Every structure is written in C-alpha cells, then in structure tokens.
Amino acid sequence: MKHIPLYCLAAASMALSFFFEHTPARSTSSSSALITAEASLFSFTDDEEDKKSSTLTSDSAAYDYYDQALGVHLARTENKDLLRTVLDWIGTPYRYGSNSKKGTDCSGFVTRVYKEVYGITLERSSHSMFNSVKRVEKDNMETGDLVFFRRGPGQPIYHVGIYLKDGKFAHSACNGGVMVSSLQQQYYHRNFYAAGRVETN
Known part of the structure; x- marks a missing residue:
C-alpha cells in the first residue's frame, strides 16, 4: 500500500511522456507560408513606377476629398498641407x-494656419499683414494668397482670409466662425x- 502513490506518479509520468512525444509539430510548410504572408503584408516593392503610381492614386483621392469638402475645383498642384489644415x-x-x-478671429485663423503649414509667423492684425505682403492682382491670385477687405475708400482693413480657388476663400467670420465663402457674395x-x-521660401 505504501508504494501505490509511487506507482501512480510513474503512470502519470509515462502518460505525459507519451503525449509530448506524439504532439504534432508545426509543419515546416505552414510555418514558411505564415512567414511569407507576413512578409508580403509589410514588404514594399522597389519598383519606382509602382511607387509613383501608388502616390498618384493617393494624391488624386486626397484632392478629390478636398474638392468636395471645400467646394472648389483643384488643379491637383495645390499644397495639400494647406488644404488639410484649413479643413x-x-x-x-x-x-x-x-x-x-x-475660437478664433480672422487674423488669428490666418496666423495659425500659416504657422502650422509654412512655419511662418505673420503679423497679428489684418492691417499689419497687409503691409507685409506682396500685392497681387485679383486675376492672378493663387491658393494660399491672402485676401483683404475694407468698408470703403479710406477705411482701414478690417478682415482677412486665405484664398483657395474658384473665387472662394477660407476665413473666420463673426457670424459663423471659420468657413468657406465666395468673393462673389455681395x-x-x-x-x-x-x-x-506671403513669401514662403
């Protein structure tokens, strides 16, 4: 009777030994298949044409999104960082x-966007900004140019926005906050x- 526990331990040991010796090992083929699958997920082709095509597709999708979100027709050459930041x-x-x-006023919005996108610190007031930019004709405006407003001849500049495209600009209006408006609005x-x-170079 004293040896029964020893017999039980020996039997258990033999059973465990049998189990581990006959547990099927992971097959080499399945292991290599898993490694191949993982590698394909994280590997990138060295083919420059493929990379270029992928980038163009990504850019096109981004511009399509900004077209819709901002209500403009982009030429696909505009600064995407600017468009994203404005949005x-x-x-x-x-x-x-x-x-x-x-919350932001018009000049606060413009200064923050220019700091975030170009790393440029602009003057804080719309009047001071106007005195530090290069004037451009209305017909020659480009995305990112600043547009200034005043209430009549001899009046001070009171409002500023960032020109986008198609006669539209982004600004912070006192009756609605940051929005996109048209220069054609009365x-x-x-x-x-x-x-x-603004000279960004």
Whole structure:
C-alpha cells in the first residue's frame, strides 16, 4: 500500500511522456507560408513606377476629398498641407482676439494656419499683414494668397482670409466662425480691397 502513490506518479509520468512525444509539430510548410504572408503584408516593392503610381492614386483621392469638402475645383498642384489644415479649422467658432480651436478671429485663423503649414509667423492684425505682403492682382491670385477687405475708400482693413480657388476663400467670420465663402457674395464683393502673397521660401 505504501508504494501505490509511487506507482501512480510513474503512470502519470509515462502518460505525459507519451503525449509530448506524439504532439504534432508545426509543419515546416505552414510555418514558411505564415512567414511569407507576413512578409508580403509589410514588404514594399522597389519598383519606382509602382511607387509613383501608388502616390498618384493617393494624391488624386486626397484632392478629390478636398474638392468636395471645400467646394472648389483643384488643379491637383495645390499644397495639400494647406488644404488639410484649413479643413481642420472649418467650424471653429468666432472669438475676437483669440486664435485657438475653441475660437478664433480672422487674423488669428490666418496666423495659425500659416504657422502650422509654412512655419511662418505673420503679423497679428489684418492691417499689419497687409503691409507685409506682396500685392497681387485679383486675376492672378493663387491658393494660399491672402485676401483683404475694407468698408470703403479710406477705411482701414478690417478682415482677412486665405484664398483657395474658384473665387472662394477660407476665413473666420463673426457670424459663423471659420468657413468657406465666395468673393462673389455681395458683401465680400463690395468690400474686397486687395490680395497679397506671403513669401514662403
């Protein structure tokens, strides 16, 4: 009777030994297949044409998105960082004297976008910005140029926005926050004063 526990342990040991000796090992073919599959997920082709094609497809999709979201017809050569940043600010409420996503005025919006996209620190007021840009004709405006407004001859500049395309510009309006408006709207058409270009190089 004293040896029964020893017999039980020996039997258990033999059973475990049998189990581990006969457990099927992972087949070499399935292991290599798994490695191949994982490699295909994370490998990239060295073929420059494939890379170029992939980039063009990605760019096209991005521009299509900005076309729709901003309501403009882009030429596919515009600065995508600028378009994305402007879009990120759309809907931010108007708040005089501020320049954050919680609220911003027109010049605050413009200064933040230029800092984020180009790393350029602009003057804080629309009037000061106007004095530091290169003037451009209305017909020669490009995406990223600044548009300035005043309420009549001899009046100070009171509003600034960022030109996008198709006569549309992004700005922070006191009656709606950051939005896209048209220079053809009666109010903006009447008060448009000039356009300016910031040297980004």
